[in-house]
Amino acid sequence: MRVGSFSIFNQITNSLDQDMSTLNTLEGQISSGKKMSKNSDDVTGVISAMDYNLELSQDSRYTSNIDNANALLGDASTAMSSTLDALNNAKEIALQGANGISNSSNLSALAQQAYQIRDELLGYANTKTADGSSVFAGFQTRTDAFDSSTYSYQGDSGIVNAQISGSQTMPVNVTGSSAFSFTLSAPVTVKQADGTSFNYSAVGGTTTNVQIIASDGKTVLDSFNFSNFIQLANLLGDALNNNDTARINALMTPLDDAIGQATSVSSDIGARQNRLSTGQSAIEENKTNTQVLLSGVQDTDIAQTAMELSKYQTALQALEQSAGKITSETLLDFLK
Numbered sequence: 001m002r003v004g005s006f007s008i009f010n011q012i013t014n015s016l017d018q019d020m021s022t023l024n025t026l027e028g029q030i031s032s033g034k035k036m037s038k039n040s041d042d043v044t045g046v047i048s049a050m051d052y053n054l055e056l057s058q059d060s061r062y063t064s065n066i067d068n069a070n071a072l073l074g075d076a077s078t079a080m081s082s083t084l085d086a087l088n089n090a091k092e093i094a095l096q097g098a099n100g101i102s103n104s105s106n107l108s109a110l111a112q113q114a115y116q117i118r119d120e121l122l123g124y125a126n127t128k129t130a131d132g133s134s135v136f137a138g139f140q141t142r143t144d145a146f147d148s149s150t151y152s153y154q155g156d157s158g159i160v161n162a163q164i165s166g167s168q169t170m171p172v173n174v175t176g177s178s179a180f181s182f183t184l185s186a187p188v189t190v191k192q193a194d195g196t197s198f199n200y201s202a203v204g205g206t207t208t209n210v211q212i213i214a215s216d217g218k219t220v221l222d223s224f225n226f227s228n229f230i231q232l233a234n235l236l237g238d239a240l241n242n243n244d245t246a247r248i249n250a251l252m253t254p255l256d257d258a259i260g261q262a263t264s265v266s267s268d269i270g271a272r273q274n275r276l277s278t279g280q281s282a283i284e285e286n287k288t289n290t291q292v293l294l295s296g297v298q299d300t301d302i303a304q305t306a307m308e309l310s311k312y313q314t315a316l317q318a319l320e321q322s323a324g325k326i327t328s329e330t331l332l333d334f335l336k
Helices: 005-032 043-098 104-125 229-241 245-250 252-298 302-335
Strands: 161-163 169-171 188-191 197-202 208-213 220-226
Touching: 043 104, 043 161, 043 229, 043 245, 043 252, 104 229, 169 252, 197 252, 208 245, 220 229, 220 245, 229 245, 229 252, 245 252
Parallel strands: none
Antiparallel strands: 161 169, 188 197, 197 208, 208 220
């Protein structure tokens, strides 16, 4: 059966159109660097790209949460490190005062050091972030964590949690009631060589009541209380000013408890910072892998596409030459 001229012409035209369309697509991929110029180019690829972009967006949000958490915990860590140094200095001062210094000027100097430590502790407890938020005030971030006159805690027990991965959240703040106070789990009695004793008991919350009991085991010679490290340092300053050796000695055990609490809080902060570092590394690895997958779906392989373009350009030239020859021969047949 003889193929008609119009049929040959249509076949050639269709082939030219297809090759031109392919060439345009390849040139567009090279110029844009993307495989898809519109969603219909590759529906499955578009859906995969959307999933990968969503995952990258979530990873960016987790990274931001981790950065903010690191900043907050970093401020807390610095403050607690300084707090621990200050409490150790307070313990040294208490030991000097307890040794029975008779010189009033020396006692006064020690008292002034204790008051200075009190003020330092107040400053650490009222640490602010770069944007002016209180680090240790719980949810009351626009309020000083501790009152500058009574030294009482005026924040709350609010815990700020941050999502650091799709399945993990963690607390990223420390309240002043836990960072600068301790709570006795049970009453404690410390006997002294002269027969007197110091009784320590919790009075609700973080308040510790101290009683100095005479050698008869009944008579209360003195009593006082405190709720945080700042008040503890203030009591030490007063005891040194008054050369109150009994009180100075009675403050030794609470100072040890305060040092232990500050050490524990510092260790907990360090553990959380390590956890954030591990989480950050995992997110960065996931982001890198996801970006590789996303690139494989939507980015043009320039070298491969250039090869394809060259191949189609050669095929198109051959088709144009063949089309010219076939068309001319068909025309001559028609004229015969």
